[in-house]
Amino acid sequence: MRPVLFCVGLEARRLRRIMRSGRRITKADQETSQTRRRGFRMRSKKLQTMTITLIIIALCITCLSMFMYMISASSIKQEVRNAYNVSLLNTRERIENYFQNINQLTLQFETVPEAERLVQDKVDQTEMATLLKLMTRIHASIDYVDNIAVYNARTREMIATNGAMLVQYDQYEPVIAKFLQMNVSSAFVSMQVKEMPVSVFIRKLPVFSERQTVYMLYHINPALYDTFLGTNTYNKSGSYLIIDEYGQLLASRGVFEDAEVGRWVERINRDVEAAPADPNNRNTSSVFTADDTFVTYLPPSFNGWSYAFAISNKTFLHKAIFLRDVTLKISIALFLAAVVLSFISSHVLWRGWHRLKSWLDTNAAGFEARQGSARNEFDAYLSIVQSVVSQGKDWKRQSDEMLPELKGAIGLSFLENGARAPESLKKMKQYGIPFKENAFCCFCVELDLPQESDYSAWDVAALEYAVVSLMQEVIDEKGYGFAVNTWRSRAAAVISSDDPAAGALEETTRHITRTLHRFIEEHFPVTVSIGVSRIRSDVSHLNVCYSEAHEMLDRKLISGGNQIYEANVPDEEAEAIRFPLREMGSDIFYGIRTRDRELAYKALGPIFELKDKENVHYKWFQSHMVELAQSVYHQFYAYAKGLEVPEPKLDELLQISSLEAWAAWFKRDCIDRLISRLEEQHRTGLAAAAAKLEAHAREHIESDLQIESCCKQLGIPVSFAKQALKEEKGATFNELVLQLRIERAKLWFENEDCSVEEVARRLQYSNAQNFSRMFKKEVGVAPGQYRSAAKALKNG
Incomplete structure (x- = not known):
């Protein structure tokens, strides 16, 4: 502000000199004075902007330098700790083996x-x-x-x-x-x-x-310590120490003085007394820094001895220090460059400020702020920006309110359809849905409500919300997973684990379901039934777990509810052989739905794995195959609505008499048959979509056509529309529009008296030159020549 006040003072003294000279101050003098003052203020604003920019740059450079130094120092310290942890373990093992050898010889002697x-x-x-x-x-x-x-x-x-x-x-x-x-x-x-x-x-x-x-x-x-601790190897880097079970220094070899070593021994003894070592974790070293020295030590071993190593920070951090110095030099160079660039670009920044002012003046009508009610220009624009920020906060609050419902919808979609595509897991991470793909299982919870209940629909909805919230809270305490509300007073949840072993997850699931069941029974006005699926590790079978948990829950129709039904409980059939019927059905249907024959054929692999197994009875296998065939056809009917495909008859299925015959039937009468019907439907859909897009483009050829807006109006997915045009027309949407525009331009040139500029404008080209260039590239002649030739041909 001092330069501004100084300049304003000079301008005031100039006006006083005019007054003392006897000449009156004219309106031109006042306007000149105001113009100069505005120039002074503008230069002051530029100076303030430049100063703030330099300060911010300086802070960023300093923070970057310190951050890089801290990260590199921490990484190097960890590497040093790991390296000398191995060295100390080796030294301890050699000394303990030495005294163990003496003990064995003594026992032989006695x-x-x-x-x-x-x-x-x-x-x-x-x-x-x-x-x-x-x-x-x-x-x-x-x-x-x-x-x-x-x-x-x-x-x-x-x-x-x-x-x-x-x-x-x-x-x-x-x-x-x-x-x-x-x-x-x-x-x-x-x-x-x-x-x-x-x-x-x-x-x-x-x-x-x-x-x-x-x-x-x-x-x-004493040469024993020289051999085990070293005399020349480490004398330029640090010192090795051995402390006996009474906290006394047994030996020290290295570069440090006895006084320094004594202080480290006292510190190690204090740390060991304050935090006794875990007997199961005696191979992990502890560290501390004293007097610019890095000390790592192993906890007392079984004979009570401790082993330590000390090294100066300057010795092992020389690379980090070098990196820090280089970074500071680079930062200084960047700082000087920023100073030069700030002087060069300050007027550009103020151009941006003027553009921002212009934009706010143009678009401020929708905001509450008005420049007339503000004290100055800055307050007016600040009010407008605050209104924009306030609206942004409102939008964020609305999105936060919608996020739980969106997470629930996404989670339910994964439960119903599985997570076969890599984008599925990425989508889970994007929306913060906790899930680990190594091992998982699903359980469903249903309220045990009588048919004639005093609960209103609102009461039931409140109970369902409370149950889902409680499920999520219990899962968050014990593992990874998510809970969603499904249908018919039911809720579902997924529990997952990093550990691929099923035992730990099975125990966690059992603890969660029992805790949930017991808590609801004690504190809720209703009871619940819980169905638990088997544990699986393939995320593509997430929907199988969900279906299995629902089927387990249906057992309450027989037993009466208020129980936990686990699919992991073994029975005689499961002990005899485990046949992945559900997984096969899910994989076969996924291959059919994606029209991937090879994937569907591959899902038939477990059928051939049963060959030469003595404990497999054909009646048992036949019943599973019949169930699998009916399940695939039922899933197909639910997916491909409107497609008429006769379901296989039971008599026909019961006549199949071998593993190979079943595999051939599934390939011929199930997979190939259903995929062919889907491909036929897909081709029909592609042809219809391509025809709709072409007709729409012809009708609106004089508009600015974009594939996204056209698909939105026609109700066609963009990806499907692109595929339809590629397979049916052999062109992209832009190429199709170009062809239609060339056809329409030819038609106008042949039948109407239109200029090239008018045709270019009607076909949404920015100028006639672009249209002429494109027309000549496609037709081979310029539009003017084509128009002249068409008129000459028309006039005979």
């Missing part, structure tokens, strides 16, 4: 008779020599063991593979004393003795006896 006599203090010198030889062999078989000793605490006698230990064994008495305080059968003791680090694995002998006076000691060389 089974030797001489060792048993040593525990009983009955060993002589010869037996002592035998034990020493055995200890020497054990020593030779284990790496990183400096000495193996057997110490009798009662007699204070010791034998060792290293003779020097016999002289200085009193140095290990503090180690043995610490081991006795632990009150365990074996332990790894690491401590300072006379300012020297000592690492000893101690095992009581015998292991499974309460009376222990003999201890077997393995003196471990």
